[in-house]
Amino acid sequence: MSQVLDTPPPAPAATEPAAAASSEDLAALAARHGLSVSGARPSLPRYLRQLWARRHFIGAFATAKLTAQYSQAKLGQVWQVMTPLLNAAVYYFVFGLLMQTSRHVEDYVPFLVTGVFVWTFTQSSLMAGTRAVSGNLGLVRALHFPRAALPVSFCLQQLQQLLFSLAALAVILLAFGVPPAPSWALAVPALVLQFVFNAGASMVLARLGARIPDLSQLMPFLLRTWMYASGVMYSIHHMAGEQSDLPPWVAPLLQANPAAVYIDLMRFALIDSFHADQLPDHVWLLATGWALLAGVGGFIYFWKAEETYGRG
Numbered sequence: 001m002s003q004v005l006d007t008p009p010p011a012p013a014a015t016e017p018a019a020a021a022s023s024e025d026l027a028a029l030a031a032r033h034g035l036s037v038s039g040a041r042p043s044l045p046r047y048l049r050q051l052w053a054r055r056h057f058i059g060a061f062a063t064a065k066l067t068a069q070y071s072q073a074k075l076g077q078v079w080q081v082m083t084p085l086l087n088a089a090v091y092y093f094v095f096g097l098l099m100q101t102s103r104h105v106e107d108y109v110p111f112l113v114t115g116v117f118v119w120t121f122t123q124s125s126l127m128a129g130t131r132a133v134s135g136n137l138g139l140v141r142a143l144h145f146p147r148a149a150l151p152v153s154f155c156l157q158q159l160q161q162l163l164f165s166l167a168a169l170a171v172i173l174l175a176f177g178v179p180p181a182p183s184w185a186l187a188v189p190a191l192v193l194q195f196v197f198n199a200g201a202s203m204v205l206a207r208l209g210a211r212i213p214d215l216s217q218l219m220p221f222l223l224r225t226w227m228y229a230s231g232v233m234y235s236i237h238h239m240a241g242e243q244s245d246l247p248p249w250v251a252p253l254l255q256a257n258p259a260a261v262y263i264d265l266m267r268f269a270l271i272d273s274f275h276a277d278q279l280p281d282h283v284w285l286l287a288t289g290w291a292l293l294a295g296v297g298g299f300i301y302f303w304k305a306e307e308t309y310g311r312g
Contacts, residue, residue, distance in 0.1 A: 031099055041222035041306040051146045058149050062156035069157075081168045087125055088116040095233040104238045106273040110173050114270055115232040117169055118263045121162045125221050129202025130152035130219050133309050135209040140310035147309045148302055151202040159195055169270070196261040196291040200298030207302050211311055230259040237278040255280035258290040 042050065051058075092112055095101045102108035132150040134142060139148060166187075175179075209215045229238075231254070240251030254260060263289060267274040280286060 039305070044300070044303060047146055047148075047303055047306070051052070051152075053149055054145055054149050057145070058153045058156060062153040063162060065154070065162050066157045081165050084117050084165055085168065086118045087120070088113045091116060092235045094173060101234045105144070105235050107176060107178060109269055110176050110178050110271050111235075111267060112168075112220055112233060113169055113172050114267050115230075115263050116195070117162065117165045118266045119227055119230060119232045119259060120165075120257055121158055121194065121229065122193065122262070124158045124161070125198035125202050126153045126205055126220055127216075127221065128158065129198075130205045130209040130216045132202065132206040134216070137310055147206075147306055148203060148299065151206040151302070152199050155199040155202050158198070159191070162191070167267060173270060178273075181272055183269050183272075190262060190265040190269060190287065193265075193287045193291040196295040197258055197262070198294075200294030200296070202293075202297040203302035204294075207305050210305075226257075226259060229254060232259055232263065235278070236260055236264075253279075256286060258287075258294070261287050261290065286294055 019080070037199055041047075051192055092102075092109065095112075105111050115226050129151040133147060157258075181241055205219075236251075236254045240254060241247060261280065261283060264274075265283060268276065
């Protein structure tokens with residue numbers, strides 16, 4: 001007699017409800033033990049609290065970067081002041097002497113040096129912000145912290161460098177007969193608004209730079225074009241005067257340029273020959289609006305991609 005061997009029936013496949021139940025069990029288990037997805041984006045209020053909790057790290061990181069910036073140079077930190085001064089000297093030779101723009105501006109040297117120092121603050125902040133994430137991937141991947149700390153710390157580093165430059169600027173103002181005045185105190189709110197604007201714009205560029213590495217190569221050309229439109233070396237008020245040949249829409253556009261707004265506010269605060277009629281209308285509201293638009297908008301834009309930084 002032959003023996004018939006029956007193969008056992010196949011095991012039933014797992015059904016979708018069972019898989020869903022398993023997922024729910026895992027989610028409940030994670031919630032019971034206080035576990036969460038690693039690197040998940042926190043809520044905006046919680047993100048703000050995390051950033052504030054790391055304010056000491058931000059300050060220390062900015063100071064360390066500033067100290068190390070010129071550590072290999074023999075003159076060391078003197079270059080913090082020398083670099084914008086040398087730029088101002090070049091611009092004075094080209095624009096003040098060769099192109100004779102100084103004829104239309106009273107106290108041209110203080111006017112020019114103030115513009116160069118204030119513009120350098122914005123320019124350096126945005127350049128550093130572009131590589132804030134992409135240039136610090138080792139730190140981003142090794143430590144857990146709110147990534148907005150990086151562009152903010154780079155802006156704080158540039159603010160510290162500007163404060164060194166302002167000490168030299170005060171000497172230049174006194175040397176060219178510009179006396180100290182109570183209006184110098186207006187430099188403080190102007191710098192605060194400019195810092196908020198720079199930090200917000202840096203966060204926008206940090207997110208874009210994390211995805212588009214070539215952006216850092218394009219930024220010098222964009223910033224140089226922006227500088228020429230910001231009245232660093234010439235007076236926008238004079239260029240946009242009644243005898244100007246510019247189209248009527250150009251003058252308001254130049255005067256509303258955020259870089260020009262912060263430069264002119266600093267000139268108004270520090271130079272007594274720079275009068276209020278050379279400022280655009282409602283200049284403080286304009287400066288505040290730019291700071292809020294860039295600061296709040298840039299922060300939210302950067303936060304929305306928080307979980308993507310350092311991946312890929």
